[in-house]
Amino acid sequence: MLAKRIIPCLDIKGKEVVKGVEFENLVSSGDPVELAKRYYAEGADELVLLDIAATAEERKTRIELVEQVAKAVFIPFTVGGGISSVGDMRALLRAGADKVAITTAAVENPRLISEASAIFGSQCIVVGIDAKKEGGRWKVFTRSGKKRTELDVAQWAKEVQRLGAGEILLTSIDKDGTKSGYDLALTKKVSEAVSIPVIASGGAKGPETIFQALTEGKADAALAASIFHTCEYSVKDVKVYLAKRKIEVRL
Numbered sequence: 001m002l003a004k005r006i007i008p009c010l011d012i013k014g015k016e017v018v019k020g021v022e023f024e025n026l027v028s029s030g031d032p033v034e035l036a037k038r039y040y041a042e043g044a045d046e047l048v049l050l051d052i053a054a055t056a057e058e059r060k061t062r063i064e065l066v067e068q069v070a071k072a073v074f075i076p077f078t079v080g081g082g083i084s085s086v087g088d089m090r091a092l093l094r095a096g097a098d099k100v101a102i103t104t105a106a107v108e109n110p111r112l113i114s115e116a117s118a119i120f121g122s123q124c125i126v127v128g129i130d131a132k133k134e135g136g137r138w139k140v141f142t143r144s145g146k147k148r149t150e151l152d153v154a155q156w157a158k159e160v161q162r163l164g165a166g167e168i169l170l171t172s173i174d175k176d177g178t179k180s181g182y183d184l185a186l187t188k189k190v191s192e193a194v195s196i197p198v199i200a201s202g203g204a205k206g207p208e209t210i211f212q213a214l215t216e217g218k219a220d221a222a223l224a225a226s227i228f229h230t231c232e233y234s235v236k237d238v239k240v241y242l243a244k245r246k247i248e249v250r251l
Contacts (some may be wrong), residue, residue, distance in 0.1 A: 070096020
């Protein structure tokens, strides 16, 4: 069995890390390079940087920031935000990213998934799925949760796998920043629908909720931001807890 991964997330707006609730009311959480260094020292398995304003502002992810963070850590590093072409991906990979994440672009141009996986390999392509529950079903949202689509989350997950995605970053908009625990039903539904790894995101409250995402939710990895940014828990705290609960992690 592969070890479960703990992945801190740096949501970037401007040149600083921010965090909100349900994608709204963003507040500053610190310097991205310094936070990246801290999480690397604490034993993070991977790091995700999402330039959450890039798509809305119709610009690309800030390459210089990606370069700075890439030089500060020596773990797999995923970058997303404002990516709309293979050229954008190539620039980020050259800047030091190990993987690229596409969310809005994947919906608006699904061929980009297959084109990119053919060029860079599926292991480099992460598709983000932002989900919100409406009328008892989860729908896919794009443009930082602002635009609703008619796509069913589980069906879209199957499609991105078919197109060549190597991993899915699944975020519950309803749970984002609430510290009320992950949406376990959503996470389980998507994890059971595909054979590629699923990263659970949205709602981490502490080690117990991460344990639930990895067991009840059947996720391969858990992403968290608020609990790490505020130093409520360290990455090591979470891993030690999981190891005591017989979850295989890298300590």
